[in-house]
Amino acid sequence: MVEICVIYDKVRFEEKTLYERALRRGIKAQLADAKSITLNTETKNMDLKLGDIILQRSVSHFRGLYLTACLESLGFFVINKFKVSETCGNKMMTSLSLVKHKVPTPITHFAFSAESAMEVINNTGFPLVMKPIIGSWGRGVFPLRDEEVANMVIEMREENDSPLARIYYIQEMIKRPPRDIRCIVIGDKIVAAIYRYSAKNEWRTNVSRGGKVEVASITKELEDISLKAAKAMGGGILGIDIMEDENRGLMVHEINNTVEFRGASSVSETDIADEIIDYVLRIARK
Numbered sequence: 001m002v003e004i005c006v007i008y009d010k011v012r013f014e015e016k017t018l019y020e021r022a023l024r025r026g027i028k029a030q031l032a033d034a035k036s037i038t039l040n041t042e043t044k045n046m047d048l049k050l051g052d053i054i055l056q057r058s059v060s061h062f063r064g065l066y067l068t069a070c071l072e073s074l075g076f077f078v079i080n081k082f083k084v085s086e087t088c089g090n091k092m093m094t095s096l097s098l099v100k101h102k103v104p105t106p107i108t109h110f111a112f113s114a115e116s117a118m119e120v121i122n123n124t125g126f127p128l129v130m131k132p133i134i135g136s137w138g139r140g141v142f143p144l145r146d147e148e149v150a151n152m153v154i155e156m157r158e159e160n161d162s163p164l165a166r167i168y169y170i171q172e173m174i175k176r177p178p179r180d181i182r183c184i185v186i187g188d189k190i191v192a193a194i195y196r197y198s199a200k201n202e203w204r205t206n207v208s209r210g211g212k213v214e215v216a217s218i219t220k221e222l223e224d225i226s227l228k229a230a231k232a233m234g235g236g237i238l239g240i241d242i243m244e245d246e247n248r249g250l251m252v253h254e255i256n257n258t259v260e261f262r263g264a265s266s267v268s269e270t271d272i273a274d275e276i277i278d279y280v281l282r283i284a285r286k
């Protein structure tokens with residue numbers, strides 16, 4: 001019988017629900033704390049006792065990513081794959097991959113110094129959006145509406161200790177309603193779609209910023225773009241974030257690798273955690 005291991009660094013609604021759903025169906029499951037796993041160059045797969053299929057659910061991007069690299073090298077089947085996590089966890093790599101696979105995405109500029117970032121901004125004109133290439137929950141995502149603010153954001157980034165802060169990711173600001181769409185794709189199936197409306201006095205629509213959720217109907221256009229985006233990343237369990245551009249229609253701006261589904265679960269009729277367990281079992285049977 002297959003054993004599922006849910007790796008976490010913080011047990012949220014999602015990790016708890018996945019674990020409970022597996023047990024409810026009589027599947028052997030365990031929750032494993034990424035913070036307490038160690039291994040070395042001599043470690044064998046069996047030594048770790050992590051079951052057969054791993055759901056990597058670490059909140060910390062780098063912790064999850066590098067632990068996945070180790071586990072894959074020991075022969076574990078990890079969802080999502082290292083390569084998928086690496087691409088999704090980095091907005092620049094995501095943009096490059098979306099373009100390569102012809103998935104509509106906002107026009108985005110990349111610059112590698114403060115001077116060239118400012119040049120891009122001046123040549124492109126406002127409004128723009130600047131984002132850290134690695135980050136989530138809307139942290140550090142700045143709407144740039146004038147040169148004064150742009151200068152200050154660049155100054156702040158130049159003073160930041162992280163070398164990644166000086167990789168500039170500058171995006172056109174999409175003319176969209178005060179919402180975006182989050183689609184949860186599992187394998188080749190879209191299991192839920194929600195609108196996320198931004199909270200009062202907030203431009204970002206992230207649920208973690210107080211955004212409110214509402215069920216979105218899964219249109220053919222939404223399904224096509226979501227599945228195409230998921231495929232471009234290499235598949236798995238993904239949260240596709242989509243904006244509705246006034247003139248150009250749907251555009252993918254981000255793909256989440258460790259998708260949160262608390263918000264979606266609160267309004268969706270589908271049991272998302274159960275769908276994930278189904279997917280894991282399908283993979284285990286292969």
Ligand SMILES: Nc1ncnc2c1ncn2[C@@H]1O[C@H](COP(=O)(O)OP(=O)(O)O)[C@@H](O)[C@H]1O
Pocket residue numbers: 106129131135136137138139141171172173174175176179180203204205206241243253254
């Ligand atoms: N180009 C853009 N135009 C308009 N709104 C945007 C744009 N990029 C991001 N946003 C808003 O900011 C939010 C956070 O940006 P996102 O790229 O998803 O970063 P994060 O990974 O931090 O969630 C989005 O959900 C959306 O509401």
Ligand SMILES: [Mg+2]
Pocket residue numbers: 137138206241254
């Ligand atoms: Mg997002």
